[in-house]
Amino acid sequence: MLEELGRKFARFTTNQVVRRPGLWPLFRRLTRAQFNRIAPAWDERRSDEAFAPLVAALDSLDVQPERALDLGTGTGRAAFLLARRYPDAEVVGADLAGDMIAQARRLTPPELEKRVRFEVADAEKLPYPDGSFDLVSLANMIPFFDELARVTAPGGGVVFSFSGGPETPIYVRPKVLTAELERRGFSDFAEFAAGNGTSLVAQKSSGT
Numbered sequence: 001m002l003e004e005l006g007r008k009f010a011r012f013t014t015n016q017v018v019r020r021p022g023l024w025p026l027f028r029r030l031t032r033a034q035f036n037r038i039a040p041a042w043d044e045r046r047s048d049e050a051f052a053p054l055v056a057a058l059d060s061l062d063v064q065p066e067r068a069l070d071l072g073t074g075t076g077r078a079a080f081l082l083a084r085r086y087p088d089a090e091v092v093g094a095d096l097a098g099d100m101i102a103q104a105r106r107l108t109p110p111e112l113e114k115r116v117r118f119e120v121a122d123a124e125k126l127p128y129p130d131g132s133f134d135l136v137s138l139a140n141m142i143p144f145f146d147e148l149a150r151v152t153a154p155g156g157g158v159v160f161s162f163s164g165g166p167e168t169p170i171y172v173r174p175k176v177l178t179a180e181l182e183r184r185g186f187s188d189f190a191e192f193a194a195g196n197g198t199s200l201v202a203q204k205s206s207g208t
């Protein structure tokens with residue numbers, strides 16, 4: 001019952017904030033509390049299949065990132081996936097919920113400790129300079145397009161994945177993602193389906 005309410009709240013928040021990012025301050029505290037509450041049990045629910053759409057999207061990208069960011073990293077699964085896939089990359093996992101970050105740090109495999117770090121940060125206002133990352137991933141995460149565009153390096157890639165496709169509580173339609181990204185200088189869109197989910201990649205033009 002509480003869980004169903006949480007899913008509905010996540011969907012409502014996503015829809016509102018994508019349409020009107022200025023409303024985020026109204027949702028921030030409750031969103032943080034919601035994910036702090038479920039943080040201890042979150043990782044048990046995550047299977048490799050949940051990240052199949054992310055893998056499918058990454059397979060299409062011809063990038064060897066030096067610095068990658070996983071936004072809304074939760075317990076860090078996608079950050080670990082990126083670090084394993086790109087053995088020369090430094091990977092940052094950022095999340096609003098401190099308890100998620102605590103879990104991600106606890107779950108970091110020793111062999112990744114030198115290259116993966118986790119930070120509490122709000123994707124609406126990130127503590128990173130412009131163009132910091134040549135790859136940014138968002139798995140089941142509410143996008144804040146201005147900040148996303150700001151921290152992505154010219155020529156860098158972004159990947160959105162939704163483990164349950166349109167059934168995912170935090171879900172944004174490809175049409176909306178494409179329109180928002182196009183306005184901010186992204187192109188080369190491609191969509192994928194894998195496992196039960198979907199994903200979309202785009203590349204930031206090297207001139208922006």
Ligand SMILES: C[S@@+](CC[C@H](N)C(=O)[O-])C[C@H]1O[C@@H](n2cnc3c(N)ncnc32)[C@H](O)[C@@H]1O
Pocket residue numbers: 031032035036046071072073074075076077078094095096097100121122123124138139140141142170
């Ligand atoms: C549905 S979970 C997905 C976690 C992880 N990416 C996964 O797929 O397992 C969404 C995550 O995004 C985080 N989040 C929501 N809004 C955020 C924001 N504005 N900035 C950073 N993280 C945020 C939540 O705390 C939560 O950990």
